[in-house]
Amino acid sequence: MSNALRLARGPFGRVALLDMDRPLVRHAHPHCHILLKVEGADTQFAVGNRIVPLTDESAVLINAWEPHSYSHHQNQPATIILALYIEPRWLGEFRPNWKASGAPDFFTRSVDATSPAIRRLTRQLAEAMVHQPGGADEHERLLADLMIAVIERFADWRGVPSSLRAAASAIIDPRIRKAVLWMQADPGAVSDMNSIAVASGLSRAQFFRLFEASLGVSPRVYLNVLRLERAVIAVSDGTASFTSVSQTLGFSVPAHFSRFFHDHAGSPPSTFRNVARLQSVDFETLR
Known part of the structure; x- marks a missing residue:
């Protein structure tokens, strides 16, 4: 593993x-x-x-x-x-x-x-x-x-x-910008991409096309990046249970969160938390 x-x-x-x-x-x-x-x-x-x-x-x-x-x-x-x-x-x-x-x-x-x-x-x-x-x-x-x-x-x-230079002059479609702000505000609250597309006033196909053209990644990959980065912070720095973390990030079952974390970060969250805690220990002071 x-x-x-x-x-x-x-x-x-x-x-x-x-x-x-x-x-x-x-x-x-x-x-x-x-x-x-x-x-x-x-x-x-x-x-x-x-x-x-x-x-x-x-x-x-x-x-x-x-x-x-x-x-x-x-x-x-x-x-x-x-x-x-x-x-x-x-x-x-x-x-x-x-x-x-x-x-x-x-x-x-x-x-x-x-x-x-x-x-x-x-x-x-x-x-x-x-x-x-x-x-x-x-x-x-x-x-x-x-x-x-x-x-x-x-x-x-x-x-x-x-x-x-291209990015500085590029204009992101305001509907995509609004969708990005929704995702950033609470990635765990995003249940599916269809609801965001509809709320943005776009069909699913239009939403996916405009999103990837604007940001270079699909909406699903972008959402998973947001979830992973918040998960890394919660797992590394926090003391909340993985059940609590999974619920906050929108996973209905803790096992689904563990699999998501392992598949994206290369490690189970329990191991990741343990090695993160090692960083705060200076073994020289224990000798």
């Missing part, structure tokens, strides 16, 4: 060390998302309409809101993956242009060759998370070094992506 081995969270977003032996459903994240192999079998992800390899010498690069899934093959050995979910605002503190890491074309390729420095920093961060789970400052320092190496190698960060 796939599990989170360690989790680090902070102003940078989050970093998960995942032991993966099962597929993940098609999903997206509002982050700059990088996947790096730590050890185990070579594997692969579906990014957009392409299958791309994750190996010792390749990284998978996923732009914010870009749909993707983990394509683990049956009977394939497990892979330990360092999954980075990085906030563009944090990256902007290094260089202003790096705020563009939230753009849909910050990475122009979904897979690229790593460097010895990236492989070394990946291993160092993974080892620090395992051996010093409470070392938040050290984790952030190593992550900063890793992200600098990643962006300088993989992104044309010196120029503002053309899509930002």
Whole structure:
């Protein structure tokens, strides 16, 4: 069963060390998302309409809101993956242009060759998370070094992506904007897409077409992103029961929430909460 081995969270977003032996459903994240192999079998992800390899010498690069899934093959050995979910605002503190890491074309390729420095920093961060789970400052320092190496190698960060100019001038249909605000206000209250389409004054087909044209993802994927990000916060930081969390997010049965979380985050919520709590413990103080 796939599990989170360690989790680090902070102003940078989050970093998960995942032991993966099962597929993940098609999903997206509002982050700059990088996947790096730590050890185990070579594997692969579906990014957009392409299958791309994750190996010792390749990284998978996923732009914010870009749909993707983990394509683990049956009977394939497990892979330990360092999954980075990085906030563009944090990256902007290094260089202003790096705020563009939230753009849909910050990475122009979904897979690229790593460097010895990236492989070394990946291993160092993974080892620090395992051996010093409470070392938040050290984790952030190593992550900063890793992200600098990643962006300088993989992104044309010196120029503002053309899509930002297009996005600045784009006008989202007001009916879609209203639907987005409804979803953001309470994703757990959204029972089905038909009701949102009708409330928006659109047919289901029109709603799906306009939504994806405006935001680059389907309404269902967008809603699931909102639910997952709230679930991550509730599971990591909160003490509420998973039954309560599932009800708040609109799941009628707690088992459905657990399956949703596992299929999107790569770990059961119980394991995710346990490793999140390790981050608040500095084992050096216990010696």
